[in-house]
Amino acid sequence: MPPMPDTLQTNRPDLPPEIGRRRTFAIISHPDAGKTTLTEKFLLYGGAIQMAGQVRAKGEARRTRSDFMAMEKDRGISVSASAMSFDFTRGDDAYRFNLVDTPGHSDFSEDTYRTLTAVDAAIMVIDGAKGVESQTQKLFEVCRLRDLPILTFCNKMDRESRDTFEIIDEIQENLAIDVTPASWPIGRGRDFVGCYDLLHDRLELMDRADRNKVAETVAIAGLDDPRLAEHVPAELLDTLREELEMARELLPAFDRDAFLEGSLTPIWFGSAINSFGVQELMAGIAEYGPPPQPQRAEPRQVAPEEGKVAGFVFKVQANMDPKHRDRVAFVRLASGHFERGMKLTHVRSKKQMAISNPVLFLAADRELAEEGWAGDIIGIPNHGQLRIGDALTEGEALKFTGIPSFAPELLQSVRAGDPMKAKHLDKALDQFAEEGAAKVFKPAIGSGHIVGVVGALQFEVLASRIELEYGLPVRFEPSQFTSARWVHGPDAAVDKMIEKNKQHIAHDNDGDPVFLTRLQWDIDRIERDYPDVRLSATKEMM
């Protein structure tokens, strides 16, 4: 077996056209930077919706719990927003975009991280007045772990924004990535007239009167072209010339390899709400963005052009229809040409599954997926067999790697309001654990469960969902523990440690041992007394 290369191949001109035309990406941003607005414009230009204003999912940060529950009721819409497919045509080339939604709220960050395992690139949206914000930075770090190529969109240029060099410097310094301007803004705030497209030498002019109108573009033969003066006021033109000269001297030129390796990000300036700069960004993804990439797996990586179908579950959404307790597993196809009705092997259980009702998500609609190619995201309705991290193949025992599970930062114990219904609670907790909505630990001593989440809002959401979906009122109470660490190491060493520390041990819903404590001192003690045992804050899902 050949050794796994450290870096995945990025540039694939030899891919079959059906696969080569696919672009699977996510948008990352700090809440309020404009992700929802940008998504909506993508769908508009992708022909997936007819007019702006149809995507009502608002930035999640501003969602209160009641908004969240209302959204839950309306699951059809929120689920279809998890992955959206649409076409983008550029000249004679028709691209298929798969946009995977990353929930923006920090309470759901684990879900967000996992989502990023399903994409080949990310668009980072920043607010031109605010620059790099905390959530952008966090999400960026995850992209970096995966060496994802990043395209940057600096939004809200129609408003007072920071100096262009300052924004670029901030990205370079805070995120330690080189930045190359794909476009350059002309004027700022009220005086913003548009951008100079450095990749195609043309002028893009913003129409403030019509927010849904695509920018007018004027072909320009370089910065000395007299046509520039017809469209740009003289003082802005002088500044533009000066700034571009400086930019060319100080900033790196676009280099596709550096971009694909994740060490250089091209930046576009625009205004999503005014539809400005959006199509240029889409063209950037189409022309330079990576096609479906090989996926890391054991015992070998999976290349998209392989003839056989293989894919992995990166997200599970349950109770889309509470009457049927059905779940939809979102599968990223890693290779091959999938056709509806195919029988695939569910590697974990070694059972065959006939995939007869796969769904494809098109903006607010979903439809039966008759086929899918490497890079596509399909939803598979099931009754709980499919879990995050599971592989589906045409028989090969593949295990996709790199889908992380994070240690929860908040732990609480949970009790059923009605003790007779403890069984229902077990079932509900199992379901949430499988969905990845919470970690559920069963202590080795005593009864009950300890539930761990990444953000506090999740306890409330869980309590509401258990009541709504299982008719069971529950109470979350402070637990004696505050940290959870997965226990790794040779069986004998792990068993010995567990035997001596039973009061700290619990098992997660896969049966793996977890060390619970409220003191860092305990963690240090275990590491000192049991040198073969490792306590870790993440666990790779199988």
Ligand code: G4P
């Ligand atoms: P998010 O998903 O990243 O959280 O951001 P979202 O798109 O919801 O945008 C956040 C706010 O910023 C919205 O205003 C939106 O209209 C505004 N916005 C988005 N793009 C631009 C832009 O290019 N220029 C300007 N000036 N504003 C922009 P809101 O008042 O919070 O909501 P709404 O009532 O306008 O929907």
